[in-house]
Amino acid sequence: MTIQQIKYFLVLAKELHFWNTAEKVFISQSSLSRQIQALEDELQIQLFERDKRNVKLTNAGKFLQEQWREEIKEFDQIIRQAKKIDEGKAGTIxxxxxxxxxxxxxxKFLEVLSNNLPDLKIELTEPIDENHEKLLLNFQTDIAFSRDKIKNVNIDSQKLYSEPICLVVPxxxxxxxxxxxxLENEKFIISGLHQTTFFASLLRSWFSKNGIEPKTIIESDFGGMIINLVSKGLGISILPLSFKSAQAENVEFIELEEKIDLYINWRKKELNNTIKKVVEYSKFIGKK
Incomplete structure (x- = not known):
């Protein structure tokens, strides 16, 4: 039994006329008859009552018509979706x-995806730094943006851009x-310097290079929270320039010489064309 045989059956069940059906499905009447007979023989079910003048569905044929009509419709939708995925236009990443x-x-990145891949569903997660590599290799994520390059033989990485880190002050x-x-007299609201994240390592390096032992009064990894606390005059911080786009009130960003990078990481030999397209769009945004 093939999908094509089922489709022939459904057209014949609607037309109840072999000649008309043969024309609609672009095969000869004799070929159509053989296909329907082969289907009946395999199922060991009589689907049609037919004589020289009339074709009529049996009760078993009516039942299968109802069942298969919906299943074929769903099957066709699945195939259309698979083709979109193959073309890199849809799916979930x-x-x-x-x-x-x-x-x-x-x-900006999500706006470009929305405009160019409108059928694409995107799942966003903000894990701790160390998890990006594990999530990629376990197929729990498809693309990982990170502040440092993931060094793994099974992962490809591309640097997208660099930006300054900034003192954030009221x-x-x-x-x-x-x-x-x-600066050694200021109260800092920053990521915990004991952490193994890339940004914590960068902060340790910057403080050490400038001979500063920071007075940390609040530790937090949430930039939005840090900016809010700085705006209330509770202390100062160091964050990437990107946070300036939050447009928080009563806050100023003072650019430092130190820079931080952004990388996109994905599995090597990726077969999903959608992911490949998304990677290309990220490179385009990174250049801009």
Whole structure:
């Protein structure tokens, strides 16, 4: 029994005329008769009562017509969706990302995907840094944005762009681009320096290079929360420039010489064309 035989059956069940059906399905009447007979023989069910003048569905034929009509419709929809996926236009992909790109790069990226791949469903997750590699290799995510390159023989990475890290201070704070003295006396609201994340490592390196032992009063990995606390005058922080797009009130960003990168990571030898297209769109946004 083939899908094509079922489709022939459904057209004949509707037309109840071999000649008309043969014309609609573009085969000869004799070929149609053989296909229907082969279907009946395999199922060991009589589907039609027929004589020289009339074709009529049996009760078993009516039952299968009702069942198969919906299943073939669903089957055709699945095939159309599979073709879209093959062409890179639809499906579902999972993306993990660091919170620092949520205000600038990520919205632009999602807007481009929405405009160019409108049928694509996207699942977003913000894990801790160490999980990006594991999630990719376990097929729990398809694309991982990260601040450092994932070094694994089974993962491809591409640097998208670099941006400065910034001192984040309340407006009218004494610190400015020309005066960064006395940082050791400031109260810092930053990621925990004991962590093994890339950004924590970058902060440790920056403080060490500048001979500063920071007075950390609040530890947090949530940039939005940190900016809100800085705006209330509770302390200062260091964050990537991307957070400036949050447009928080009573906050100023002072760019430092240190830069931080953004990478896109995906599995090597990826067969899903949708993922390949999404990677290309991310490179396009990164260049801009």
């Amino acid at each position: 999972s993306i993990t990302y660091p919170g620092s790109i949520a205000y600038e790069f990520l919205p 407006k009218n704070h004494r610190l400015n681009k020309k005066n960064l003295t006395g």
